[in-house]
Amino acid sequence: MIKPKLILDLDGVLITTATWKADEIDSDGYSKFNTTCVSNLNRLLKTKKFDIVLSSTRRTVKSLDDFNEIFMFRQINSPITEFLPNYKNCRNRKEEIECYIQEVDIKDFLIIDDDKSLNDANQFIKDRLIQTELLKGFNTDKLKEAINVISNCFSE
Structure with a gap:
């Protein structure tokens, strides 16, 4: 059975530092x-068991192994399985995610991201989007929203 994909951003999802402030650094650097x-x-x-696809632009400066160490240090209970590919002709996150979904031909996926370009995505994608806010991140309301999307949009 193919696991659903969790397309996960970091800034505005797990990192909730205001853009006008420097990130606070954890003891792992x-x-x-x-x-x-x-x-x-x-x-x-x-x-739900997900394959985690890291979509954050931070994916361009560290390896998959580096990010999995970061996730383990922060006690995130699932590893990242892959990075969202860097598509040369994509201008924003929406286009990257659209290309990825078409390329891997998936129906069961969840996106957690604060990127506003996703507001212009087609309805199929928006139905699976949990759009967070920079300073609030993946809060309890967004968790409830995500569980609702899984119940309503995923096949089984």
């Missing part, structure tokens, strides 16, 4: 994650 948002992500990951 990487940006601190909001502990409530991490807890909510772990609660989501208990409801």
Whole structure:
């Protein structure tokens, strides 16, 4: 059975530092994650087994192994399985995600991201989008929204 994909951003989802402030750095030397948002992500990951696809632009500066160490250090209970590919002709996150979904031909996916370009995505994608806010991240309301999307949009 193919696992659904969780297309996950970091800034505005797990990292809730205001853009006008420098990131607070954790003891492993990487940006601190909001502990409530991490807890909510772990609660989501208990409801469904996902392959995590990191969509954050931060994916361009560290390896998959590096990010999995960062996730382990922050006690996120599932590893990242892949990065969203860098598509040369894509101008924004919406286009990257559209290309990826078409390329891998998936129906069961969830996107957690604060990127406003996703507002212009087609309805099929928007039905599976949990759009967070920069300073709130993946809070309890967004967790409930995500669980609702899984119930209503995923096949089984």
